[in-house]
Amino acid sequence: MLAFAAVIATAQVTGVNQPPQGNMAGWTQVFLEDFKTDVPLGAFPGNAYGNKWSVYKDGTGVTNRPPTGKYYPSKVISVKDGILREDLHTEDGISMSAAISPLKDGAYLSQLYGKYSVRFKYVAAPGYKYAWLLWPKSNNWNDGEIDFAEGHDQNASAAFLHFEGAPRKQDEFKIPEVDMSQWHTFSCEWTPGKVVFKLDDKIFGTSERAEVPTKPMRMTLQSESCVGSPCPDAGARGLVEIDWVAIYAKQ
Template sequence: MAETPAPAALPLALSGPLMFADEFDSGALDRGKWNVVGPEFWVNNEQQAYVDSPDTVRVLPAGTIAGADGGVLALKPTFSKGFETPSGRPADFLSGRITTRDKFDFTYGTASARIKMPDAQGVWPAFWLLGYGEWPASGETDIMEYVGEKDWTGVALHGPGYSGETPLVNKYFFRDDTDVTDWHVYSVDWTPDQILFKLDGHPTYRVTRPMVEHYGKWAFDGPQFIILNFALGGAYPFKTNGIEQPYNGIPEATVRQIQRGQIAMYVDWVHVEQLSSADR
């Protein structure tokens, strides 16, 4: 049977002007745009500690990573046996997490990032938005989550009445000729009435206000900021792969890949565009 051709790509954005852009071409992380999170942050039984280090958060020059348009942000986990956080929590892995909290946030628009991820079971890189205040009332928009099965990525919404094991979740399975290790644009179109997730411009999951309000209050009328992070193991990978040893959600093969420096999440650029007047 002949393969059905893929539909033409849809626009990646809602056609408004840029509110935020980082092409990662300056040779260093722009601290005017981004905060680097430290080891005091810990959730979901993740196995890493976040640190502000060039070993875990770096900007690579143009030409370093094939297929990138220019410079690239690399969030790269490392193995550090016996590391302890200031609170005394042991963590044999270090990794990177950056946010635009209190530096840039927005209400409604298109957020997109061009990302390339590793083939490694039990990793948990993500690109997402988070509101201010107490979670989950603050609202959370997960534009891309990857837990180490390279043929799919996930999206989700979290808010009051639909958090944690949220019913507002979906997986996108790639065509046979591509997977997460290729460059892809992950994006969300956010309007007052719906949230539309896209991959390479193609809609993958739509959540409307009535869908959300079936479970609880719509938590998406206030500002949210951007997060890029590379977690390891913990709740979501473990629930997917069931691996308990040597680390929760992380197999020995992935530990060895990290020790050899073979795992990173690469981000070519991040953009946020305003809604066009027709979408308001």
């Protein structure tokens, strides 16, 4: 595992990968963020990003069962040199992470079907993870959940389609060897009866079944703690860096 301080010192901050501009075959771009405006710790979303992003409020529990980490964007998120950074760490006994969601016209950007892409990298720390997911607008879990990038290891990741009857009912697609400390683009393409999962534009999983969600969903980028593993030790420190986010509607 790379040392947190070393990654901060050596991170490439510009020119990593240009965000996709405009429409593509079969898809209309409806959202693009490449984090051009710097904001210090504690100032996100603020005036710079408040019309495009929502965050889970400070102190919100990551899960509804103990033990739980807490979302603390004011102590986790900053933006500098075109990169949104999440400093995953513990303060006063609380393991802190963040969750952000794109907005449109002041509300969650929800739609039926779409393509979602996020370019990011991750420095792992035991007890922390990331979960880039689509969540039903209805807030009814039985309407489905699509996790197109989820993991806690430094050298592996996965994607999931959860559907009614889970946690046992799901399609899971593992990527056993991928260096998450390097930049990667994870995407999902959600169409009627089908979800395609991609890593750096290469398909690593396809789910085709009647249980593919059929109601509007929104994207949330969640970093988490105390989920599926013990809570982090006080000295554990992880890092999420997001270069750009793009969302498309199905044409």
